[in-house]
Amino acid sequence: MNSVLLTVDLTKAVADEAIERNDSIIISYHPIIFRGLKTLTLADSQQQSLLRLAAEGISVYSPHTAIDAAKGGLGDWLADIVSGTPAEPEEVDGGVSRPASPTKSPTKRSPQPMPIDQEDDTFSEPKRPVFMLQHHPSQLSIRESGLKLASRKHTRSTIRPTTVAGFPEGAGMGRIVRFSSPQPLIDIIDRIGLGLGNPKGFPIAIPQGKRMDEMRISSVGICAGSGGDLLRNLDVDLLFTGELSHHEALAAIEKGQCVICLFHSNTERGFLHSVLKQQLKNTIGKEWEKVRREERAKDGLSDDYLEALEDEHTEVQVSEVDRDPYGVMISKAEI
Structure with a gap:
């Protein structure tokens, strides 16, 4: 074949x-x-x-590193989720239009847990797709709900620009999103929940003594997979990655930062689908x-x-x- x-x-x-x-x-x-x-x-x-x-x-x-570093690649895709940026279909499929598939609107801040013995739990036989990130215009019906949740003005930069010849400006490892006005952390969580297809849960860390609903985010550092090395010492309000070590997460909240982790490969898998x-x-x-x-x-x-x-x-x-x-x-x- x-x-x-x-x-x-x-x-x-x-x-x-x-x-x-x-x-x-x-x-x-x-x-x-x-x-x-x-x-x-x-x-x-x-x-x-x-x-x-x-x-x-x-x-x-x-193609791990090439996809991570590419302009419009995995790093920008995760930045789209955080910022709610609705990319145009032409950016993905050369303008080939497809009928929108029906999707459910996300439940604001109230994901429903699933019993451990229910047939459709995480460890049962997987069904296509598993952990499909849904924000991208390859699923065109998501665009409207994505706009309602987000589409905030922001600037975007690369944490570690590539030195490989031939890559366009803006390519490199990791992304930093800086919003023109502070965003409620809970709103960003909603965008990520929409992008993840309303998962059962994912780890979040905030500074001790703070409440989730009072946190405001002006900047986000983004790294697919394991972000400890790339995000270390980054001057941002939120670290968004697949995983951080225990001590890396502690160091972040001690500095007043928030952390959102999605499990390592769940920051990557949906890029393949979408x-x-x-x-x-x-x-x-x-x-x-x-x-x-x-x-x-x-x-x-x-x-x-x-x-x-x-x-x-x-x-x-x-x-x-x-x-x-x-x-x-x-x-x-x-x-």
Whole structure:
């Protein structure tokens, strides 16, 4: 198949899924190999997945840092959630319009906990999509509710600008959003709740002696995944990231900052659903048409190869089994 499977983490379950689907390539946001290897062995579960995929002819590509740093990439996408910026569909899908899917309006500051034995809890069999961030115009019906919740004037800058040649101005790691007027922390939480698809809960830290409803936010430091190194010593009111260590969070609230964490990969997964899937679908379709045209002009092609070039089909899907390792378990006694 001329098909791509998108995932945040290349787990055994995702490898099984790709093999069953007979995909051509897995694009795994997180690299499955972080350090150099001298051997590949079946004794290691992650290396076993790579060997199985290689045997099946399925490639693996990991674009982690490039997607983080890209202008209009993951950092800007999270900044869109915080600020409520309604991007135009053309920024994502080249102007291809799609019918809006029905969505529920977020419940203001009152998410409903879910019993731990209910079928649809975090640890049950996942349903497409898992933790889908909903703010982006790839789901066009979200735009109106997003505007009502937010669309606040702000400036945006990069925490660590890239030094890689060829990247446009504004590319780099992390984002800082500065609002033209202070925003209630609870309003920002509502925007994040909308962007996350109304999750069951996520960790929030505020300075001791302060109340949530009295906190006002003029600036936000943003980092997908683990933000400790990038957000350290940043002069902002709120740190918005996937995870901080215990001591990093303590240091932040001691300085009067607030912290919102979403669990590591839940700051990343929705980007695959909402942005990258459609971008790749459009680009791959154009590239495959170009390759087919160029190859068919060559002499001496086999019948099998010519038959393959007749197939105009391309497909990009997001893994149905990829999810963050952590879920939120809520006691029924607290409901």
